[in-house]
Amino acid sequence: MGIYRVKKPVVKENSRIQRKISRKIETSPDTIRKIIREGLDKQSPRETKQFKNIPWIDTLAIWINANIRGNREKDRLLRRTLIRYANLTIVQCFILICPRVKKRFPTMEHLVEGGLLLPNEKEIMQDLSASLHKKYQTNWIPLVWAAGIVTRARTENKIKNDSVANILLTELTKLKDQLNMLISYDWISVPLVYTQVVTLAVYSYFLSCLMGRQWLFNREGAIKNSSSAETEDKWNELDIFLPFFTILQFLFYMGWLKTAGSLLNPFGDDDDFELNWFVDRNLQVGYLIVDGMHKEIPELLKDQYWDEIVPPELPHTVASEAYKESPFEGSTSNVIVSEKNAAVMPPSDPALHASASSHNLLKTSHSAKKMTPIPDQPEDQSRLLDAAADGAIENVDTINFDALTEGEGTHPSIEDVFGIEFKVKKPSDEEVKQGGSGDEENPDMIELDEVVVGEGAKDTKD
Structure with a gap:
């Protein structure tokens, strides 16, 4: 960008070829912005997902502290x-994906010196790594040990039930999944050629701007060609000697x-994610939760809003009072009917009118036959249930009239309750002589022959 305008070029000033080249470059599609934006759109979600997979030890520590109780040495x-x-x-x-952490703990011996690994555990890990021919990462080994400790604690009844043990194992597997995702992002990275292509495109674009953004209008002789539309447009353009917008x-x-x-490597040496801070923070907070705070619970005291039950609005400071706003009440809160x-x-629904008319017609037919309408009140319905409970109604086809007549005034009549009329079939003389069909065994049970509801009712005898 050091040379922008060539005032006296070797060729004739504002030659036709130079103008055509400049116009072509200036009006070419601006794809550079789209390329860079596409790269950012791909990198930003990737970086966010990597940060979300950085594990925090708090949840696991809280579960351990709450379910492995006791201050004895074995419990601690x-x-x-x-x-x-x-x-x-x-x-x-972190050692596998972050250069800063790798420089802090370059070998297992440094983990031993840092107190994260014991000497005997170091030997076991080295033997296991050798059995894998040192081809694969072995950061999962401590989680297997931790799962074994949870199982042992459940067997020794240090963990009270299987549900808690299952939750602890689930938290350990979640931790393992998060770490595997971080390793996968480090393994499958954005191709380096993409960055190279975008860099080349950006520099090429601005190199072309040296030609495409030149001021090519020749004011001397502009009057001769003032009739052309191109000349008029150039007269309206502002000749800025310094390419400010470029x-x-x-x-x-x-x-x-x-x-x-x-964004290609958020765990690199640049100003990205500080994983060494996570290392120190997780270690100190974890030990504090499971040991320093174990059974260290404040004394239960009444809060200052104990007598008020529902506390008022919390007080504001002078600085926060200016940001105080009214609570949201809904868009119809000021609508008054x-x-x-x-x-x-x-109701305006014809179906509802028809239903109401049928109900009224049924009540009218009951009144015409001097019958009591069907009870609408729960009290009457409960009286019917009481009658059934006392044995007044034993099944659909038979009614015990003695039970209905007992305690007169207590139970309603069948006609009053149901609003229907019963016609009882009387036995013939032959049936009386032959003893009927079991009437001697229970003379109070009478077969219903016909039930009439209003006028025009049909026989319902089965």
Whole structure:
């Protein structure tokens, strides 16, 4: 960008070929911005997912502290060993993906010196790594040890039930899945050629701007060609000697390019994720939760809003009072319906009218036959249930009239309750002589021959 305008070129100023080249470059599609934006769109979600998979030890530590109780040496040893193994596997994963952590713990001996690994555990891990021919990462080994400790604690009844043991094992597997995702992102990275292509495209674009952004209009002789539309457009353009907007464009595009490059490896040496901070934080917070805070619970005291039950609004400071806002009440909170408009209207559905008419017709037919309408009140219905419970109604086809007549005034009649009329079939003389069909055994049971509801009712005898 050092040379922008060539005032006296070797060829004739504003030659036709130079103008055509400049016009072609200036009007070519601006694809550079799209390329850089596409790169950022791919890198930003990737970086966010990597950060979300960085494990925090808090949840596992809280579960361990709540379910492995006791202040004896064995109890403390169980809790502290579980947290140490969890932190050890996290650090071993960070060593694989982050140069800063790798420089802090270059060998297993440094893990021993840091207190994350014991000498005997170091020998076991080295033997296991040798059995795998040192081809594969072994950061998962401490999690296997931790799972074994959980199983042993359940067997020794240090963990009270299987559900808690299952939760602890689930938290350990979640930790393992998060670390595997971090290793996978480090393994399958964005191809380096993509960054190279975008870098080449950006620099080529601004190199072409040296030609495409030139001021090519020749004011001397512009009067001769003033009739052309191109000349009129050039007369309206502002001749800025310093390419201000091109410089801004250069700064923006180069900034985007550098941002996309820094997102390629968020665990690198640049100003990205500080994993050493996570190492120290997880170790200290984990030990504090499972050991330093075990059974260290504040005394239960009444809070200052005890007598008020529902506390008032919490106080504001002078600085926060300016940001105080009214609570959200809904968009219809100020809508008022007048008493006239709030009156309830009868249903306008024809089906509802037909249903109401049928109900009224049934009640009218009952009144015409001097029958009591079907009871609508729960009290009457309960009286019917009481009658059934006392044996007044034994089944659908038979009615015990003696039970209905007992305690007169207590139970309603069948006609009053159901609003229907019963016609009782009387036995013939022959049936009386022959003894009927079991009437002698229970003379109070009478077969219903016909039930009439209103006029025009049909026989319902089965």
